[in-house]
Amino acid sequence: MTAPQVSSPTPARGRRRAGGALRATARHLVDLLPSAADYAGARRTWRRDLVAGVTVGIVALPLALGFGVSSGLSPAAGLITAIVAGLIAAVFGGSHVQVSGPTGAMVVVLVPIVATHGAGAVALVSVMAGVLVLLAGILRLGRAVSFIPWPVIEGFTLGIAAIIFLQQIPSLTGADDTAELSSNALVAAVQSLLGADPRYLLWAIGAVAVVVACMVLAPRIHPALPGSLLGVVCVTVLTALVPTPLEVIGALPSTLPAPTIPPFSPDLLLDLAPAAATVAALAAIESLLSARVAASLADTGPYNPDRELLGQGLASVGSGLFGGMPATGAIARTAVNVRSGGRTRIAAVTHAVVLLLIVLALARPVGLIPLAGLAGVLMVTAWNMVHRATVRSILRSTRGDAITFVITALVTVSFDLIVAVGIGIVIAGIAAIRSLSRTAMVHRQEVSPPREAGDDRIAIIAFAGPLMFASADRVFEEVTRVEGVEVVILRLSTLEHLDATGAHILSDIVQALERRGITVLIKGVQPVHDSLLREVGVLAALRHTNHLFDDLDAAIAHARSHVARSERTAG
Incomplete structure (x- = not known):
């Protein structure tokens, strides 16, 4: 008798495997979406969250204005980014306390983009980069930042701080045509100093001195005093009372613009693709690092790196639609949020609302702020980005780590941020392999x-x-x-x-x-x-x-x- 034929279980097993993969993908996508659990502790902490949000909004105002100017765009672009991106990232991001908006690292990348393609291309780059970051979150690439060695991160940070500081020099000299300056921050700083008006430079240095004094002394008087805002207010009042040659921000819109899709064409998309990829990589790296730092500052709950990428991607897309610039998680503002008592997303949302109210009610007085005052804020911010103890620790560690740190910083200042990270990772890898090989x-x-x-x-x-x-x-x-x-x-x-x-x-x-x-x-x-x-x-x-x-x-x-x-x- 012929034995009955038994069908192979392979197709059924394949269907089960495919079904399991689909269910896992669906669970991953659900985990990326906002939920009621995001505000689980709000009943206990909402008062502190509101106070923290107001504090961060006050701190973020001069930074948003300054980064908008330094990027080659406008103060309004910085404010729009802080409001729109800050709100979207707060709701959709993967951290409960992350505060997002324009940052110094992003400014460093945007300056050559503006010089090459014009200010009008930034909104489109923001949308393109946001889509790339969003896709990275969907594809579960959030843990990739863990492969970046510590010396590379610190060298990268030092290089960014140096560039931010150097980018403020043209604002102090009152350079009339920044388009004629080099795209390299160090060369541009030297060029602007060589052609500076001594009288204007003295007034600008005086404004910076006032801002620096306020930012240094205010926290010593009381930790809650916003030194940067006080410094900007003092300089603005002084320039209003005493005639000075200092340039001011100028007129700001009193409302948010209507969202529009930036004009594009296939050729333009292809031309901007490398810039968008660079911006996306930087936005992902900085946002994930900021979220990781925030998780270590206090018991604010875990963060979801893939959801953080999704939120930051949506934030940059939204910012671009409103005419803003790409956004990232901001380590300094996030730290202020946590230290001010922020524990849920209500704080970051409040920060965006505070900035919106400032635009609606105080656009005219904000337009009187001298550019030199904002330059002083960013100079102090750049100085505070560098932790001297950390630099000493790395330089005194292994020779390979010290070399990686120095080269990453130098390449960041001299060439390109993403190239610097890539070179830093390669050097760190070579040093690690060389050290490992010696143990054989x-x-x-x-x-x-x-x-x-x-x-x-x-x-x-x-x-x-x-x-x-x-x-x-x-x-x-x-x-x-x-x-x-x-x-x-x-x-x-x-x-x-x-x-x-x-x-x-x-x-x-x-x-x-x-x-x-x-x-x-x-x-x-x-x-x-x-x-x-x-x-x-x-x-x-x-x-x-x-x-x-x-x-x-x-x-x-x-x-x-x-x-x-x-x-x-x-x-």
């Missing part, structure tokens, strides 16, 4: 007592640490240097890591010794390395299949039999 060791062991005649012609070579491409040539030279022996036992039981190059070198070692008439035995192949050694041909290079051992005593006994046979043949 081979040393010769003597045959343990009781010794027998001929044991001096047996060499036990023990491998320790990783055997990888960086250390392979050195290991080959050390092992094949052995002289005066007839049998070599390669002891691999303490080998921690093995890559394809390391396995290939083991094969070369076996073949090189066998060509010299030295019998090679291998002892202690770990299961995790077995398949690689077989695929690369290490075991096939042995003279005989019984030259592979699990026990050292058995390998020594076999080696002694070889030596004894050699003595009988010679006799």
Whole structure:
């Protein structure tokens, strides 16, 4: 009788696997959306959240104005970004306390974009970059920032701080045509100083001095005093009472503009794609770093990195539709929020509402703020970005980390931020591999007592640490240097890591010794390395299949039999 045919379970298993993947994707997408759990603690903390939101809004005002000016756009663009992006990121982002808006790092990237493509292209770049960041969140790339080493992050931060500081120099000199200045912040600073009006420069330095004094002294009087706002108010009042040549912000819109899709064409999209990719990478990196820092400042709950990317992507898209600039999480403003008592998203939402009310009610007085005053705020902000103790710690750590830190900072100032991060990661990786390769060791062991005649012609070579491409040539030279022996036992039981190059070198070692008439035995192949050694041909290079051992005593006994046979043949 013919046995009944049983259908293969493979299609059903495939359908179940596909269904499981779809359910996991659906759960991931649901986790990216706002929920009532975002405001679980609001009943207890809403008063503190409101106070923190007002505080952050006051702190953010001069920064938003200053970053709008420094980016080559307008103060209004900075305010729009802080309001629109700040509100969207607060609702959709992955952190309960993150405050988003225009930041110094983004300004550094936008300046060359404005110089190359014009201010009108920034809104489109913001939308394009926002879409890329949003997709990164959907594709679960939020943990990628964990691969950036600490020295790279700190070098990147130092470079950004230096650029922000240098970008304020043209504002102090009253440079009439910034378009004629170099796109490099250091060169542009020198150019503006060489062509500066001494009288204007003295007034500007005086305004900066007033702002700096307020920002330094106000926190010492009381931590809650907003030193940057007080400094800007003092300078604005002084310039209103005393005639000065200082340039002011000028007229600001008293309402938000209507959202519109930035004009685009296929050619323009293609032309702006590299700039959008750079902005997206920076927005993702800075936002995730800020969210991670915020989570360490206080017990504010965990943050979802993928949702943070989704929220920041939507924030930049929204900002671009309103004519603003790309936004990121702002570490300084987020820290102010946490330290002021903010614990839920209500604080970041309040910060955006406060800025909106300022636009609606105080647009005219805000327009009287001198640009030199805003430059002073950003100069102090740049100075505070650099933690001197952290710099000293890195420079006093390993040589590789110190080199990575310095090069990342220099490349950031000299060339490009994203290039700097890439170069920093490569250098850090090379330094790590070089350091790891030094831990690869081979040393010769003597045959343990009781010794027998001929044991001096047996060499036990023990491998320790990783055997990888960086250390392979050195290991080959050390092992094949052995002289005066007839049998070599390669002891691999303490080998921690093995890559394809390391396995290939083991094969070369076996073949090189066998060509010299030295019998090679291998002892202690770990299961995790077995398949690689077989695929690369290490075991096939042995003279005989019984030259592979699990026990050292058995390998020594076999080696002694070889030596004894050699003595009988010679006799």
